Amino acid sequence: MYTPALEHLCIVMVETSHPGNIGSAARAMKVMGIQDLRLVAPRKPYSQDTWALASGANDIIEQAKIVPTLQDAVADCHIVIGASARSERTLQWPQMDSRECGVFVAEHLPQQKIALVFGRERSGLTNEELDHCNTLVHIPMAFDFFSLNIAMAIQVLAYECATAVRLAMPSETTPPDPDDALASAESMESFYTHLEQSMIATRFLDPENPRLLMRRLRRLFGRAGVTVSEMNILRGMLAAFAGRKFQTRE
Amino acid sequence: MYTPALEHLCIVMVETSHPGNIGSAARAMKVMGIQDLRLVAPRKPYSQDTWALASGANDIIEQAKIVPTLQDAVADCHIVIGASARSERTLQWPQMDSRECGVFVAEHLPQQKIALVFGRERSGLTNEELDHCNTLVHIPMAFDFFSLNIAMAIQVLAYECATAVRLAMPSETTPPDPDDALASAESMESFYTHLEQSMIATRFLDPENPRLLMRRLRRLFGRAGVTVSEMNILRGMLAAFAGRKFQTRE
Incomplete structure (x- = not known):
């Protein structure tokens, strides 16, 4: 089911190392109806893996914007949500889990342009990058020492957002001020x-x-x-x- | 967060073609706290991809049962849920979407042993295999002609089940800072x-x-x-x- 509200949601990948992950991410987005991919300084050019794993989501890769910094990537966005590998007790940013994130995104689309930001495969986002985020989101996991592959994390959050938007649809009413x-x-x-x-x-x-x-x-x-x-x-x-x-x- | 109830949930993959998908599926399961993987007649032996993509979920691969038929795989299960690429209007099986499936699984674990069954990468489950399922589940998608990679589908459903089980548990309060x-x-x-x-x-x-x-x-x-x-x-x-x-x- 196509949901126009999702046009206002973009996915940002910061310094991705494996070009294959960009392809998998594009497929994960497309399946959920999210089109806008932005890449901050990817480490390597697109490879055969990129296109093979995109598997029909080539249009998303072809239209992806490549920019030098996170700040450039989110300049036109009103809400920036950074994906964090786990609930960070030491960090003092506001936090949501993935389910709450879907509800939050559904509430604020389409009036606001929202970015979901994913960091490097191994090291995530730097504190300086987190400073550009309004809030963090984490996917609850069974083990602290273990994590999702980045494309899997994009799949789960894209799914949560698309589901929440779908569930919220019947009751959209108030025109924004x-x-x-x-x-x-x-x-x-x-x-x-x-x-x-x-x-x-x-x-x-x-x-x-x-x-x-x-x-x-x-x-x-x-x-x-x-x-x-x-x-x-x-x-x-x-x-x-x-x-x-x-x-x-x- | 470890949830013992999930010990009663198993993932079944039927005649998987790409050994890499088995590795990705194992990682997807492990992250969500699901341990029990069962493989029905995989087309190829494990490959380097299997272990590389499992990325720390080797234990799940090593303990996976390999059996010749779906019937063997689900023999000890009380409820069998078949994953379908889309809502099948022509089929006469009961249906759930992924969100409903999570709630359903959380309601029936741990009293019942539940299997989530995933078909072949290209052709899914046969009608004969569907006859072994109590109900079908599909993940709502933006386009009918497009589908999730099998490991992605396992990730989404594992996530839904783990989330529903977590939400059904009595909440633990974190002391305020x-x-x-x-x-x-x-x-x-x-x-x-x-x-x-x-x-x-x-x-x-x-x-x-x-x-x-x-x-x-x-x-x-x-x-x-x-x-x-x-x-x-x-x-x-x-x-x-x-x-x-x-x-x-x-």
């Missing part, structure tokens, strides 16, 4: 840069010893999901704070 | 007052014409749920911004 549209990842990045500069300028943040300040603020705002109109307020407020000392006093 | 405790309403109010004063001081907010600024900021931070440690950052940041003009410049 344009004021409530989420700010894009690009606009969020620009805000974070502004915020960081303001904190450095006021010496609240020491660039020599930044601690986890920016990461924690990203976590806070990422969790909230900042709308376009809220972003205008935040940027205006920062500009006003920065301009303060230049202001003529009455 | 004190750092993640939410700021009290009192502390939030104090923050909002501080924020409002800062905005008035920098003339971003005109007390004569406050518009909905504070309401919108309350909505943003209220939605996020600010933790105690995040509150410390926000308050510190506001104090730094306010102190800026008094600071000696270097």
Whole structure:
């Protein structure tokens, strides 16, 4: 069953080592009705394996965008979800399991553009890459020391999203308020840069010893999901704070 | 998370052509905590691919039973579920989709021994084999002419069963991290007052014409749920911004 809402969901694969995994991922996506694949700096060019494993999902590979960084890959997305091998107790990002992720995605499509991000086969996503994610998702597994193949993980999450969208379909009603549209990842990045500069300028943040300040603020705002109109307020407020000392006093 | 109930679930693969698919299937099972694999007359002996793709699930391959017929494979099972590439309108067997199958399996384990049966890569199960099944299961897909790789199908159904079993178990509560405790309403109010004063001081907010600024900021931070440690950052940041003009410049 074709579900147009899934057009707003993209899969991002970061520095994939095995070209075969890209083919398997494309097939896993296509079967579930997801078309938009984005590749961040794949380690090797497409191989025979890529096309053999894509097995009819060639169109997805042919249309895949190849970009140098995760930031480029998700620039037009409103919600970025990073796949994590397991529930990270040490990390302080918000977390969902795969079932919750499907429900979350179904709730936010098609108003929002959503990216599901998968890291390297062996090492996953770096903390810097996780900073670009609003939330993490993990697939519950039987053993901590064991993990799914990356294409299998894409299959499971694509399946969860497609199932949740399908189950949510009969009851779609409320037209979205344009004021409530989420700010894009690009606009969020620009805000974070502004915020960081303001904190450095006021010496609240020491660039020599930044601690986890920016990461924690990203976590806070990422969790909230900042709308376009809220972003205008935040940027205006920062500009006003920065301009303060230049202001003529009455 | 290990769930003993899954010991009563077995996966049966009938006349599998590609030894690599058996390896991938073993990994898919193991990740979800399913151990019992049964192979009906596989077409080829195990290959390098089998072991490479099993990737740590060697024990499942080593313990797999190889039998000549489906009837032998499911002899000790109480419920036999046949995987079908799609919802078969022409067939007169009872049908479930993959989500319903998970719930069904969770309901009947561990009292019953259940087999999930997967047919040949190209042609699936014969009608005679379907006669040995109590019910059929299919995974809903976006396109009728397209299908999942067999190991992917095993992954999805193993995942559905493991998830349903997990959700059916009494929930275990994780102790909260004190750092993640939410700021009290009192502390939030104090923050909002501080924020409002800062905005008035920098003339971003005109007390004569406050518009909905504070309401919108309350909505943003209220939605996020600010933790105690995040509150410390926000308050510190506001104090730094306010102190800026008094600071000696270097």
